[in-house]
Amino acid sequence: MKWMRLAxxxxxxxxxxxxxxxxxxxxxxxxxxxxxxxxTLTNAFVxxxxxxxxxxxxxxxxxxxxxxxxxxxxxxxxxxxxxxxxGRIVTAITIDPTRNGGERAEVSVKGFYxxxxxxxxxxxxxxxxxxxxxxxxxxxxxxxxxxxxDHKPDYPATSVGEARFAxxxxxxxxxxMTIDARRRKVMITAEDxxxxxxxxxxxxxxxxxxxxxxxAEHKYDYSAVQFDTPAFGWSxxxxxxxxxxxxxSIEYLSGGATKVELTGHRDVxxxxxPTLLNYWRGSHYGGSVCAMAQGEAWTKVIGPFFLxxxxxxxxxxxxxxxxxxxxxxSARWPYAWVTGVDYPHRSERGTVTGQVVLHDSQMPMARxxxxxxxxxxxxxxxxxxxxxxxxxxxxxQRDAKFxxxxxRGDAQGRFTIPNVRPGKYTLHALADGVLGEYxxxxxxxxxxxxxxxxxxxxxxxxxGRQLWEIGAPNRTAEEFxxxxxxxxWGLYLKYPQEFPDDVHFIVGxxxxxxxxxxxxxxxxxxxxxxxxxxxxxxxxxTGKATLRLALAAVSARSIAVTINDKPAGDxxxxxxxxxxxxxxxxxxxxxxxxxxxxxxxxxGENVLKLIIPPGNVMSGVEYDYLRLEVxxx
Numbered sequence: 001m002k003w004m005r006l007a008x009x010x011x012x013x014x015x016x017x018x019x020x021x022x023x024x025x026x027x028x029x030x031x032x033x034x035x036x037x038x039x040t041l042t043n044a045f046v047x048x049x050x051x052x053x054x055x056x057x058x059x060x061x062x063x064x065x066x067x068x069x070x071x072x073x074x075x076x077x078x079x080x081x082x083x084x085x086x087g088r089i090v091t092a093i094t095i096d097p098t099r100n101g102g103e104r105a106e107v108s109v110k111g112f113y114x115x116x117x118x119x120x121x122x123x124x125x126x127x128x129x130x131x132x133x134x135x136x137x138x139x140x141x142x143x144x145x146x147x148x149x150d151h152k153p154d155y156p157a158t159s160v161g162e163a164r165f166a167x168x169x170x171x172x173x174x175x176x177m178t179i180d181a182r183r184r185k186v187m188i189t190a191e192d193x194x195x196x197x198x199x200x201x202x203x204x205x206x207x208x209x210x211x212x213x214x215x216a217e218h219k220y221d222y223s224a225v226q227f228d229t230p231a232f233g234w235s236x237x238x239x240x241x242x243x244x245x246x247x248x249s250i251e252y253l254s255g256g257a258t259k260v261e262l263t264g265h266r267d268v269x270x271x272x273x274p275t276l277l278n279y280w281r282g283s284h285y286g287g288s289v290c291a292m293a294q295g296e297a298w299t300k301v302i303g304p305f306f307l308x309x310x311x312x313x314x315x316x317x318x319x320x321x322x323x324x325x326x327x328x329x330s331a332r333w334p335y336a337w338v339t340g341v342d343y344p345h346r347s348e349r350g351t352v353t354g355q356v357v358l359h360d361s362q363m364p365m366a367r368x369x370x371x372x373x374x375x376x377x378x379x380x381x382x383x384x385x386x387x388x389x390x391x392x393x394x395x396x397q398r399d400a401k402f403x404x405x406x407x408r409g410d411a412q413g414r415f416t417i418p419n420v421r422p423g424k425y426t427l428h429a430l431a432d433g434v435l436g437e438y439x440x441x442x443x444x445x446x447x448x449x450x451x452x453x454x455x456x457x458x459x460x461x462x463x464g465r466q467l468w469e470i471g472a473p474n475r476t477a478e479e480f481x482x483x484x485x486x487x488x489w490g491l492y493l494k495y496p497q498e499f500p501d502d503v504h505f506i507v508g509x510x511x512x513x514x515x516x517x518x519x520x521x522x523x524x525x526x527x528x529x530x531x532x533x534x535x536x537x538x539x540x541x542t543g544k545a546t547l548r549l550a551l552a553a554v555s556a557r558s559i560a561v562t563i564n565d566k567p568a569g570d571x572x573x574x575x576x577x578x579x580x581x582x583x584x585x586x587x588x589x590x591x592x593x594x595x596x597x598x599x600x601x602x603x604g605e606n607v608l609k610l611i612i613p614p615g616n617v618m619s620g621v622e623y624d625y626l627r628l629e630v631x632x633x
Contacts, residue, residue, distance in 0.1 A: 029102020083111025146303030286588025354453030464631030543632015553579030
């Protein structure tokens, strides 16, 4: 048995290797070497080289292995908005390791907006100063990076398009990608992608070679909720190393605790590099908004986040170590070493605490699960010129301009939100099992102070007595058919075979887990898609009825409703959140209510129909939850 104990001890030591410095590493000082064109930051673990004009990370070596690689259009590691497009660039060593005993180094590349004479700022069409920084500590097994945007009052109106940090990795090293517990595997090779058969979009191909012959590969199948994905990355089954993106906080990301974004994939060009993406302003799944008016002073610090490198015997061990590192980084947030930018340190931030108490008159025993509580900027009008979802007021789900702070509450509704920047916020609460959300405005956070909100009574909106419901209010379609394996290309194509006569749901008899499809797509025959809900009433009802449609994802133009084949109303024009075509289970969430005369219903059997117009097979709708209520009787 001694050999077994020894083996266990050796394995434990190996698994911990990613968080332990090598022998003598604590004595190795950080250095910065600069040339006319580059900075190079080095410690005992890594060596990172930064281009002085673009701000790109052109090399990241770990254990003498080059982690980055070539890409198509833009190689290595890079921020989408670069100082290089500006007219004036200033570089600097913002933390000099020769002045702190070799404990930490940081370098900066900053571009300045030059006005209309040049026609653009450092970020292309973004009228803002843009600074990119990279930092390395003595014991860091990886590199920190962050970006600072600064729109001054005399700059013209502007907006930020898709914004992210991306890394193209070394294809000779990395072969295994891990996003979360359900999406982790040896990936297709670059050659597999090149030989694949194109499908209905440029990002999807069916494999004709390799271990996944016959399967479809689609980069959006690896999208994830950013709040729930603190570490994701690639690892090597041969070199036994990993490279991970670790977000210590989501305060600088868009869309709060439910935002879905791209994470990693093989690039969809012919180079097909292993790729990682950290989106802080994305256009996917309903998108987000970051626009500034002329005369407005605005600045935002994106990050810092960590490019973590680790050794491990297996991809599983590497991922678990990365998750452990993410927990450590979160505990260190905000980082004490960040200076010179709008980044309050811990003593300069506040804390908000309280307890959300659910009071639902129709469900007195209801309990909240997976409670989320967050602080965001108050809703504000959409920038002019928007259409569809872009014309809606900007709420926390689509805001990328301001900071947000989210935590999980406990089973009793208690929550504590730490490290909040001073300011005035709206507090939001949402939970599985409860339709809608709680909101409290005018929550003022003061530096160094605890804001105790006490007991917050959440009375969910009710328009009358509940007659029936379908699904579970959780802002996704995951409880419906295919909701547990939605991350695969083309599920919407199976609908005509699985539901040749469309969905016919019988309240009280049918099981929404299998009898209600995750999406209602247009039929390939060009006819409207009609879903039927049959239900019985013991007696006649009068007054006002309200069909509440909680929508997890929409690309359909509208949804029409009939009761016993008589028109009951429609949703009006719906915004396209582009979720179904990206193989998603949730996008921008909203509710549309159809109000009709309850007299359209009758004692006994009733039939409600949900009708979407013809269109592209991906132009459907995903329901989160449906509820019929009646008031008056």
